[in-house]
Structures are given as C-alpha cells and as structure tokens.
Amino acid sequence: MTEPFRQLVFCPQDPQWISTGREKQIDLETVLRSVGLIASQVDVSSEGRFAIGEQFLQHINFMGCAPAVEFTPGQDKKLNDTQYWHQFTFVLIPPERNQPACYIDETMAKPKCPACNKRTALSSGQNYFDDSKSRFSCPHCQHSSDLCELDWREFGGCARTMVSIVNVYPKEAIPTESLLLQLEKLTQIDWRYFYYYGHLVSDKA
Numbered sequence: 001m002t003e004p005f006r007q008l009v010f011c012p013q014d015p016q017w018i019s020t021g022r023e024k025q026i027d028l029e030t031v032l033r034s035v036g037l038i039a040s041q042v043d044v045s046s047e048g049r050f051a052i053g054e055q056f057l058q059h060i061n062f063m064g065c066a067p068a069v070e071f072t073p074g075q076d077k078k079l080n081d082t083q084y085w086h087q088f089t090f091v092l093i094p095p096e097r098n099q100p101a102c103y104i105d106e107t108m109a110k111p112k113c114p115a116c117n118k119r120t121a122l123s124s125g126q127n128y129f130d131d132s133k134s135r136f137s138c139p140h141c142q143h144s145s146d147l148c149e150l151d152w153r154e155f156g157g158c159a160r161t162m163v164s165i166v167n168v169y170p171k172e173a174i175p176t177e178s179l180l181l182q183l184e185k186l187t188q189i190d191w192r193y194f195y196y197y198g199h200l201v202s203d204k205a
C-alpha cells in the first residue's frame with residue numbers, strides 16, 4: 001500500500017472543464033510556468049511532476065511558526081520511490097481525465113446539498129453514499145446528488161483537470177487570491193482549491 005500524500009489541489013469550478021477543446025488550446029504547463037508556480041520536471045523520467053518555480057512562495061503562503069518544508073529532492077538515491085516522493089514539495093499536473101474524478105477528505109468534509117442547502121458532516125460515521133460511491137444521499141431532505149453537484153468547500157473536489165501541490169499541510173499552505181485570479185485570466189475559467197490526504201490525484205480514485 002502506498003503512503004498517502006498531503007496535497008493542495010487546484011481545479012476549475014466547472015468539473016467538466018479541460019484545457020483543450022473546440023475553441024481553445026491551453027497548455028496548462030505553460031500557464032503554470034509563466035506565473036512562476038512551476039520550474040522544470042523534477043527529473044527526466046518524472047512526467048507531470050515539477051519542481052516549484054521561482055514565484056512559488058509569492059503564490060502560496062505558508063502559515064505556522066516554522067513549517068518544515070523542503071523544496072528540493074534529497075540526493076539519497078537509495079531511497080525507494082515512496083520515500084523519495086514524500087521528501088519534498090513538488091507540483092503534479094496529472095493527465096486530464098475523460099470523466100471528472102472526485103477526491104474527498106472524509107474526516108473534514110461537510111458537503112452542502114444543492115436541494116436544501118444544508119451541510120452534512122461525513123465524519124459522523126453514517127454512510128451517505130451509494131455502493132459505487134458516485135452519489136450522495138442528503139440525510140436532511142433525502143435528495144440524491146452526483147458528488148460533483150455538492151459544494152465541498154476546501155475539503156473535496158471534482159474535476160477532469162487538476163493541479164496538485166504535493167507534501168504540504170492543509171491550512172498551512174494557502175494560495176493567494178492573486179494566483180487564483182491569474183489562473184482565471186490565463187485559462188478563462190474560475191479556479192478553486194481543496195486539501196486532500198490520500199493517493200496522488202493522478203492515481204485511480
């Protein structure tokens with residue numbers, strides 16, 4: 001079993017959005033490089049995994065007294081893959097998916113039902129999902145929603161396109177408003193973010 005990763009994940013507000021379409025051709029990697037969030041790939045074989053860019057710390061605020069954040073990979077080549085990728089903060093741009101994928105922090109998430117606008121804490125121990133875990137049943141009004149229709153705030157998200165900052169702590173790494181505005185301007189779509197503790201968002205949910 002792979003060790004979970006703490007991630008800060010950006011995604012478009014529209015779960016179906018992808019960077020290429022009939023009327024647009026946006027290279028997300030170029031966008032992120034142009035704002036200085038990413039530099040080059042961590043190494044030649046690590047497709048989609050980038051070192052942080054020179055403006056990274058202008059875009060992501062780190063709270064707390066002394067966050068232990070490493071930005072460069074260790075030199076110890078004897079480390080196995082799992083240990084290596086847990087040592088330092090990097091930016092992951094997974095391939096865009098055919099369908100939106102949903103990632104939820106079930107210990108923190110309180111999704112809001114689109115029918116009655118009431119929130120439900122998933123941590124209550126009750127199961128509100130169907131067997132395939134693609135729908136949520138609201139305990140307040142019994143309305144059944146696709147997971148992508150719920151408002152997850154910063155503890156869940158649903159998207160075909162994601163950008164993940166890997167190995168940062170929830171609420172300790174906070175994106176600036178300016179970064180979200182720049183992403184919006186360069187991609188013509190609103191972006192949001194959430195925190196996720198689990199496998200990398202490039203892996204199967």
Ligand SMILES: [Zn+2]
Pocket residue numbers: 113114115116117118138139140141142143
């Ligand atoms: Zn409801």
